[in-house]
Amino acid sequence: xxxxxxxxxxxxxxxxxxxxxxxxxxxxxxxxxxxxxxxxxxxxxxxxxxxxxxxxxxxxxxxxxxxxxxxxxxxxxxxxxxxxxxxxxxxxxxxxxxxxxxxxxxxxxxxxxxxxxxxxxxxxxxxxxxxxxxxxxxxxxxxxxxxxxxxxxxxxxxxxxxxxxxxxxx
Amino acid sequence: xxxxxxxxxxxxxxxxxxxxxxxxxxxxxxxxxxxxxxxxxxxxxxxxxxxxxxxxxxxxxxxxxxxxxxxxxxxxxxxxxxxxxxxxxxxxxxxxxxxxxxxxxxxxxxxxxxxxxxxxxxxxxxxxxxxxxxxxxxxxxxxxxxxxxxxxxxxxxxxxxxxxxxxxxxxxxxxxxxxxxxxxxxxxxxxxxxxxxxxxxxxxxxxxxxxxxxxxxxxxxxxxxxxxxxxxxxxxxxxxxxxxxxxxxxxxxxxxxxxxxxxxxxxx
Numbered sequence: 318x319x320x321x322x323x324x325x326x327x328x329x330x331x332x333x334x335x336x337x338x339x340x341x342x343x344x345x346x347x348x349x350x351x352x353x354x355x356x357x358x359x360x361x362x363x364x365x366x367x368x369x370x371x372x373x374x375x376x377x378x379x380x381x382x383x384x385x386x387x388x389x390x391x392x393x394x395x396x397x398x399x400x401x402x403x404x405x406x407x408x409x410x411x412x413x414x415x416x417x418x419x420x421x422x423x424x425x426x427x428x429x430x431x432x433x434x435x436x437x438x439x440x441x442x443x444x445x446x447x448x449x450x451x452x453x454x455x456x457x458x459x460x461x462x463x464x465x466x467x468x469x470x471x472x473x474x475x476x477x478x479x480x481x482x483x484x485x486x487x
Numbered sequence: 488x489x490x491x492x493x494x495x496x497x498x499x500x501x502x503x504x505x506x507x508x509x510x511x512x513x514x515x516x517x518x519x520x521x522x523x524x525x526x527x528x529x530x531x532x533x534x535x536x537x538x539x540x541x542x543x544x545x546x547x548x549x550x551x552x553x554x555x556x557x558x559x560x561x562x563x564x565x566x567x568x569x570x571x572x573x574x575x576x577x578x579x580x581x582x583x584x585x586x587x588x589x590x591x592x593x594x595x596x597x598x599x600x601x602x603x604x605x606x607x608x609x610x611x612x613x614x615x616x617x618x619x620x621x622x623x624x625x626x627x628x629x630x631x632x633x634x635x636x637x638x639x640x641x642x643x644x645x646x647x648x649x650x651x652x653x654x655x656x657x658x659x660x661x662x663x664x665x666x667x668x669x670x671x672x673x674x675x676x677x678x679x680x681x682x683x684x685x686x687x688x689x690x691x692x693x694x695x696x697x698x699x700x701x702x703x704x705x706x707x708x709x710x711x712x713x714x715x716x717x718x719x720x721x722x723x724x725x726x727x728x729x730x731x732x733x734x735x736x737x738x739x740x741x742x743x744x745x746x747x748x749x750x751x752x753x754x755x
Contacts, residue, residue: 333533337540366499373506380513381529387520388513395506399499 320363324371331355332378348452352379352390353423354460356398361419361476365402372398386434393430397423411474416464421457428452592707594744595619597627600644606678608737609652611635615745616643624705626746632711632734633657633699634743645745650712651680651737659712660700661691661729667700670712670731680713682729689727691718697731707746 331351339349352375360368376390383389401419408415428449468475513520581588597613604610615621617640627634627647635655638648650657650670657670659682666689668682682697695715699706717730 329536333536333540336533337537364499366495366502369499369503369506373510376510378529381522381525382533386514386517387522388510388516391513392507392510395503395510399503402499 320367324359324367324374327355327359328371328375328378331375332382335379336382347455348428348448349459350424350427350452350456352376352394353397353427354420354456356394357401357416357419357423357460358464358475360398360401361405361416363402364405365399368398368402369395370398372396389431389434390427393427397426405476411468411476413461413465417457417461420460421453424453424456425449592746593748595621595747597621597645597743597745599740599743602737602740604649604651607651607672608740609649610638611647611649611740611743613645613647613743613745614643616641616645618642620747621645621745622747625748626706626710627743628710628746629735629740629743631736632713633706634735634737634740636705637745647743649737650733651678657706657712658700658703659697661715662696662698664690664695666691667702668729670697680731680733682715682731683726685727685729687720687725687727691715691727691729693718696734 335351339351342349356368356372356375359371363371372394373391376392376394377387379390379394380387401423404419408419429445432445432448464475578588595615597615599611600614601612602608602610603612611627611634613627621637621640623637623640625637627636633650635647635649635652637645639646648655651672653672653674655672658667659670660667661682666685668685670680670682673679673681682691685691693715697712697715699708699710699712701708711734713731713733715729716732718727720726721728
């Protein structure tokens, strides 16, 4: 029940941030992929099943929020959630390098997938590359710093204390 | 294949398969899915949060605006100080030259109750009349500039003849150059204010301000009337046709000021 509450809260916060502060930043060219970031965080903490479910629900809500066809975000985020959830068994989950690599990879995958729907020629490919580069360059370091700050404030590992509660370990 | 995997992994794999199939179905279905109602629910759920964020945004904007206004007030106070010193100096100079002293305007605020007129407003009804000391001929202005003068008075209402009235004529001068002319409404080819009787030899530049001149029998000198937007020779090739954009936005009038008693006491 507590996990469900956390899921709803994180979904709400991510969507609210995306549709308000981050959308105004995106209009100025600074793309912070909060969807990919929150999916990575949730999947690292809760494992692949929960990660895939979180990614799917977040993607569904993001698709409903935007005025485009549904299904664009759901597939990419569900796959990211599953993939990161699977990897969390083999990675040092509380290392900043791990966070950085995962956030960058998830952001790149998510951005490439969602933006590929809008491609229409060479110039669009250049736009896609620029957008993906900007998004990973902004989201990766900022997400890593944010997680480091949370770890510093809370005084304990964010992901380490749930290593035996993940799906694969059950 | 599934038999080699632990049950938890099989379950998560099945879950991912389900989500992938659902996502692909959603993508294939495209616009055939009626999402308007769902989007409406989403908008309803997020509306309070959006309002909250909007309030914060407005507060931030108000804070910035407050800072700007504080700065503007400080600047205006300093400018006012300088103008008061210049005013005293001006009074002394006029006294020494034997010229009549300029009086300060006694402004009476009025509310614009109605505007009438086709294409451009030509008259306005204001919320003060004879009982409030308003008399026919009193000039009416806003913070931006001249509006017109009182044409008819009633007990608690008055009717203002705006400078855009076809029968209105305002003696004006172009700021800094002192070029004189009479501002009238030219109805064709489209309704616009034109400064007439300006000789072709006079220099009038686009953007210069047009003020009431000292030759006006109805208005005090120096009230802003408008700004030159076009100056071309007229059909006779002897005079300039100077088109003037009014200083006051006539379509957005809410409040104005009357300078009462100008007929009785003379122009300031």
